[in-house]
Amino acid sequence: MSMKQPLVIDYANWPKLLPSQPLLTSFQSGWNSIQLAHYHQSSIDFPEVSNPRHMLIIPLGHQAFDLEFVPEGHLQTISYREKDYASSCIQIVPANLPHRARSISTVQSIEWIHCYLEPTFLARIAYEAVNPDHVELLPTPKKVDLLLHHIGLELKSNLEIDGSGSRFYADSMATALSAYLLRYYSTRNHHFQKYENGLSKIKLKQAVEYIQSHLGEDLSLSDIANELGMSQYYFCHLFKRSTGISPHQFLIRQRVEQAKHLLKQPVQTVTTVTLECGFANQSHFARCFRQYTGMNPNQFRKL
Incomplete structure (x- = not known):
């Protein structure tokens, strides 16, 4: 292992290591505890780095390729084939783990989702179950995990649709992701107390x-x-x-219910209703409204 200190690269600077910029990111969307980037790359080759956030990496597409992954100087070769995409493979790189990576096969495009999870957020989720000082994730070079794969795809889909209106959803998914990682990808067994009756x-x-x-x-x-x-x-x-x-x-339903009430008032424009009900934009409002009522705001107003 090199005696040089690894470069410390946070999520916002990760694109500087890669040959092309991400197609989609949450970096300007107001997300806090988790960030997402969607990449298409012709190759991967970067020096030893560490990331202050935990990384969940989800390969997409159907291209077969081989990757050299070197965590803390230990060479691992990871091979992805078409069946791996169908079976929902993921990779986990814990925060502050020195590692480097290089693609060793020629492909037209390597497609990834990167999810970057804040360690302090993971510790906050864990505080009722464990001592936050002992929260540590296991490096996982390649594993089939349907739920983690689904969480990554859902975050990407919601970001594509809602953009700046997706913060609450991102918080919710980051919470579910953190609890799952603590249960199944931690160096210690973390057990959350079970409650049968819900909130008082x-x-x-x-x-x-x-x-x-x-x-x-x-x-x-x-x-x-x-x-x-x-x-x-x-x-x-x-x-x-x-x-x-x-x-x-529940939040979306309540916003739609408030919007229905305001739309019945002729002085209220759709733009005003959008803002007063907390929707990110008119497109976000129209989609949520149609989801719960089966019609768009203007159709509802004519009833």
Whole structure:
């Protein structure tokens, strides 16, 4: 292993190591605890680096290729074939792990999703189960994992559709991702306490009232969890047990219900309703409104 210190490269500077820029990123979308980038590359070859965030890497496409991956000086050859894409392979590179990589086969295009997870966020999710000082993930060069693959694809899809309106959803997925990583990809066994009954009536009422009073704002999952004095993981878990839907789904439904009320007032324009109900833009508003009502805002207004 080289005695040189590895380059420390955070997510925003990762594109500088690669021959072409990402097709899609969340870097300007207001995401906090997790970031995403979608890459198409003809090759990969970068020196020893470390990333201050945990990296979940998801290969896409159908190109067969071979990759030299060298974590802490230990050479590993990772081969991807068409069956690996169908079976949902992933790779995990823990934060601050020195590593380098080089593609050793010629292909037209290598397609990846990179998800960058903040270690302090992972520790916050873990605090009710373990000592955050001992949260450490296992390096995983290649493994089939349907759920992690699905989370990466869902984050990419939501970012493509909603852009700056996807922060609450990203928070929710980062929470689910963190809990899953702690259970199955940690150096220690992490067990979360199980609750059977959901939120208390008082806590549920408090959560609902807080959401309803902040519909027009750029509300975050942590805002609600902090208001209730609990972790994001347990808030999401208990809220869904109480209501049957996730906090993100509940928020969108409440925004649509408020929009329906405002659209019945002739003085309210669609643009005004979009902003007052907290939707990122009119396209985001129209899509969510159609999802829950089966019609667009203008069609609803004519009823």
